[in-house]
Amino acid sequence: MRLGYPGYQGRLDSMRRLKPARYEAVMSGARTFTDADWRCSECGGNDRYTRNLACRGCAVQRPERVFKPVPGVGTIYIPTDEAASENWQQRHLRAQRLQDQAHTLSRLGSIAVGLYALAGGRVLRTGSVVLDTEPLMLAVDSLLSGDPAQARAAMTPLLQQDRDLAVCVRTVAQAVSNLKLNKH
Ligand SMILES: [Zn+2]
Numbered sequence: 001m002r003l004g005y006p007g008y009q010g011r012l013d014s015m016r017r018l019k020p021a022r023y024e025a026v027m028s029g030a031r032t033f034t035d036a037d038w039r040c041s042e043c044g045g046n047d048r049y050t051r052n053l054a055c056r057g058c059a060v061q062r063p064e065r066v067f068k069p070v071p072g073v074g075t076i077y078i079p080t081d082e083a084a085s086e087n088w089q090q091r092h093l094r095a096q097r098l099q100d101q102a103h104t105l106s107r108l109g110s111i112a113v114g115l116y117a118l119a120g121g122r123v124l125r126t127g128s129v130v131l132d133t134e135p136l137m138l139a140v141d142s143l144l145s146g147d148p149a150q151a152r153a154a155m156t157p158l159l160q161q162d163r164d165l166a167v168c169v170r171t172v173a174q175a176v177s178n179l180k181l182n183k184h
Contacts (some may be wrong), residue, residue, distance in 0.1 A: 009146050019035070019037075021033045022050060022053075022093030031146050032056050033047070033050055034046055034048075035047075039138065040058060042055065043061065044057075044058040056147065056150075059142075059145070059154040060147070060149045061153070062138065063138060063139065063150070065137075066138065069134065090127075102120075102121035102136075103138075105118065105176075108172065108175040108176065108179065109175075111171050114162075114164030121133040123172075125165070137174070138154065139169050140172055143170065144176065144177055155169075
């Protein structure tokens with residue numbers, strides 16, 4: 001949670017009254033807390049991120065769902081069928097998000113590890129796309145989430161694929177993090 005914005009103290013006070021477990025987690029600097037009054041309709045878990053109340057179980061499972069190592073083939077990203085059921089507004093938001101992500105990636109400059117290189121918002125291996133913008137940013141966000149379980153879920157399939165690929169994605173994440181730090 002961002003500290004020190006106007007009205008922050010008021011929010012803290014109401015959080016202490018309405019959601020004491022979240023309040024205690026915020027005060028102790030914990031990234032997650034267990035919400036006894038809530039259960040995720042997707043995964044049935046009740047651990048949530050302190051910052052935005054998102055479900056931790058789902059956040060950890062997301063990379064596991066879409067990154068699938070296929071022995072001998074090397075395809076590691078399988079888009080979920082969520083895209084098919086999205087309505088227009090969701091598709092629009094997704095396109096907007098992709099554009100923002102591609103813009104962020106385009107500002108990172110040249111990154112290359114072994115045979116892997118960042119180009120045009122995607123990771124290429126000797127000219128072929130290995131990670132498109134969306135899975136790349138999913139891995140980057142997982143790495144920067146501060147949740148070791150989420151970071152591990154994203155890195156494991158990349159490491160299984162190729163150590164250099166994992167190092168490349170980690171380098172991209174570091175560069176995105178630096179970019180965000182410099183903005184403030
Ligand atoms: Zn969930």
